[in-house]
Amino acid sequence: MEEKMKLAPDAFEPVSKKEALDDEKIVAPSRTFVQDAWRRLKQNKASYICLWILVVIGLIAFTSPITASHPNESHPNYANLPPKIPGVNINGLNGTSVVAGKRVDAYKQNNVPSKVHYTLGTDYLGRSLAQRILRGTLVSLLIGLFATLIDLIVGVGYGVVSAWKGGMTDIVLQRIIEVISSVPNIVIMVLLMLVLKGGMLPIILAIAFNGWTTMARLTRAQTLQLKSQEYVLAARTLGESTFKIALKHLLPNLSSVIIIQTMFTIPTAIFFEAFLSYIGIGIQAPTASLGTLISDGQKNFQFLPYQMWYPALMLSVIMIAFNILADGLRDAFDPRTARR
Incomplete structure (x- = not known):
């Protein structure tokens, strides 16, 4: 027989009551899901910078009724003046322009008082381009936000109901989405313009009209996964109503998908409005x-x-910032999708 191993008498020593046991001590700070997502977003420098760019643009745009209170005020004598920033002697920003091959001071030629200057120049009616860009940015953001709000309310509710009910209800609701998605937005826009006579509402x-369908499909797919989870089954077993289950369990777990899709929907709506206005069936003059x-x-x-250049630059910055931020939010809320 093999000799049994014998432990030395001092192999085990009693632990003093004063000694602290750190075997299960958690070193990392405790964070909620939102705090952890915010930490990951801040680590993504591009998305974090774009977030603050959008915050600044939003503050400037939504205060434009105060800072740019007269966007439609015209001065025909000051028409087509180039940008001028006092104290800046750089071509393109000093109020000069090239006429017949020579650079001249456009403000002197038009007898503009020395105290009057337009940071971004004027248009063909002598209206301040800076004020019109600020007001135009406000209009575009409002249209994007309100359209996205409708998309959010209708799409999330529709998707949750479709997935939760299932069966024939789900089949019918999905066929309705397919029919609505097949109708071009341009057709709807023209019909609404004829009925509502222009403005932001049409x-x-x-x-x-059909922008909410993408949100509904994403919400439905996520709800189909969540409805079979143990905590949802436990809530149903305990007699929780469907509304409370959706409010307490489904919506919190759908929040990441909803936020990410919303951040992609806003720039899409802004670009669609800009496209419609560009071809002449969107916002009508004199509204900017x-x-x-x-x-x-x-x-x-x-x-x-x-x-x-200036309004196109503003539109480009908004579009790029929203898309980069949405990409960063996707990585922050779902680390599995982060690029390595």
């Missing part, structure tokens, strides 16, 4: 939007390119 309704400003600037682009 554009919002046209964007929201980024689409109408780009359309007006394009007419004089050969001689006065700044009239188109």
Whole structure:
């Protein structure tokens, strides 16, 4: 027989009551899901910068009724003035322009008082381009936000009901989505413009008409996965109503999908509004939007390119910032999708 192993008498020593046991001590700080997502978002420098860019643009746009209170005030004598920033002697920002091959001071030629200057120049009616861009950004953001709000309310509710009920209800609701998705937005927009006679409302309704279908499909897919989870089954067994289960269990777990899809929907709605206004069936004059400003600037682009460049730059910054932020939020809320 093999000799049994014998332990030395001092192999085990009693632990003093004063000694602290750190075997199960958690070193990392305790964070909630939102705090952890915020930490990951801040680590994504590009998305974090884009977040603050959008915050600044939003603050400037929503305060424009105060800072840019007269966007439609015209001064025909000051028409087509180039940008001028006092104290800046850089071509393109010093109020000079090239006429017949020579650079001249456009403000002196038009007898503009020395105290009057336009940071981004004026349009063909002598209206301040800076004020119109600020007001146009506000209009575009409002249309995007309201259209997305309708998308959020209708799409999330529709998707949850479709997945939760299942069976024939789910089949019928999904066929309705397919029918609605097959109708072009342009057709809806033209019909609404004929009925509602222009303005922001027909554009919002046209964007929201079939924009919610993507949100509904994503919400339905996630709800189908969540409805079979143990905590949902436990809640149903304990007699919780469907509304309370959706409010307490489904919506919190759907929040990441909803937030990410919302951040992709807003720039899509803004771009669609700009496109409609650019081709002349969206926001109508004299109301400013980024689409109408780009359309007006394009007419004089050969001689006065700044009239188109500045609103186009604003639209591009908004679109790029929203898309980069949405990409960062996707990685922050679902680390499995993060690029390694």
